[in-house]
Amino acid sequence: TLSREPKIVFVLGGPGSGKGTQCAKVAKAFGFEHLSAGDLLRAEIYSDSDEGRAIQSMIREGKIVSSEVTVNLIHRAMQDSRCDRFLIDGFPRSEENRLVYDKVIGIDPLFVLFFDCSLEEMEARLLSRNQGRIDDNIETIRKRFKVFAEVTLPVIEYYRSLGKVVTVNAARAQQEIFKSILPIFSSIDE
Numbered sequence: 001t002l003s004r005e006p007k008i009v010f011v012l013g014g015p016g017s018g019k020g021t022q023c024a025k026v027a028k029a030f031g032f033e034h035l036s037a038g039d040l041l042r043a044e045i046y047s048d049s050d051e052g053r054a055i056q057s058m059i060r061e062g063k064i065v066s067s068e069v070t071v072n073l074i075h076r077a078m079q080d081s082r083c084d085r086f087l088i089d090g091f092p093r094s095e096e097n098r099l100v101y102d103k104v105i106g107i108d109p110l111f112v113l114f115f116d117c118s119l120e121e122m123e124a125r126l127l128s129r130n131q132g133r134i135d136d137n138i139e140t141i142r143k144r145f146k147v148f149a150e151v152t153l154p155v156i157e158y159y160r161s162l163g164k165v166v167t168v169n170a171a172r173a174q175q176e177i178f179k180s181i182l183p184i185f186s187s188i189d190e
């Protein structure tokens, strides 16, 4: 029934804008399950399959992985969870991602949280992350920025046209950002 439909929030923003960092805090504070599309895809790389190898080469090039692959991973993670509210981090990042999500999962997001941050700040954060991500090198970072500007921003504009985007100034300290998004999530259960 409708009342059992899970609550979904999409979290978008450029590479290094702090999506994962803030999603972890929100998940803990508000009982959401944090589903990072990038983390789900990276987990597949270790499966030693052709699909895993294809994902790895797309991520190394900063390109968007096949929508079917990503949507199926998100769908499976939702079905495997007992949670009724999900933060979907880093997805949908293309118009096609959005359309395949609509077809396969079809639950409209409550809203889209958009982390707004300058390229300079995002670049500095990614270059100092040091977590061994194959895409945290300057060459791939520039490709990720280009894909974000050309392919993902139009998705954010689409949701903005529906009045669904909440923009967060993400160029601040972590705690300040978290404080500014608290009220948005507090209001969900009111």
Ligand code: UP5
Pocket: 013, 014, 015, 016, 017, 018, 019, 020, 021, 022, 036, 037, 038, 039, 041, 058, 059, 060, 062, 063, 064, 065, 066, 070, 089, 090, 091, 092, 093, 097, 125, 126, 128, 129, 135, 144, 170, 171, 172, 173, 174, 177
């Ligand atoms: N940091 C965080 N907040 C800070 C702050 N306020 N001040 C200073 N530093 C801050 O943060 C990045 C770094 O900055 C960290 O070191 C953090 O400590 C620090 P993080 O929270 O990790 O930022 P995030 O926005 O999550 O950055 P991420 O690199 O994960 O973003 P991307 O969108 O690039 O990565 P994602 O994992 O989503 O995708 C990677 C690739 O997977 C894509 O390029 C694509 O190839 C593929 N992909 C798909 O194909 N489809 C998908 O649907 C999703 C991914």
Ligand code: MG
Pocket: 019, 020, 021, 036, 038, 090
């Ligand atoms: Mg992330």
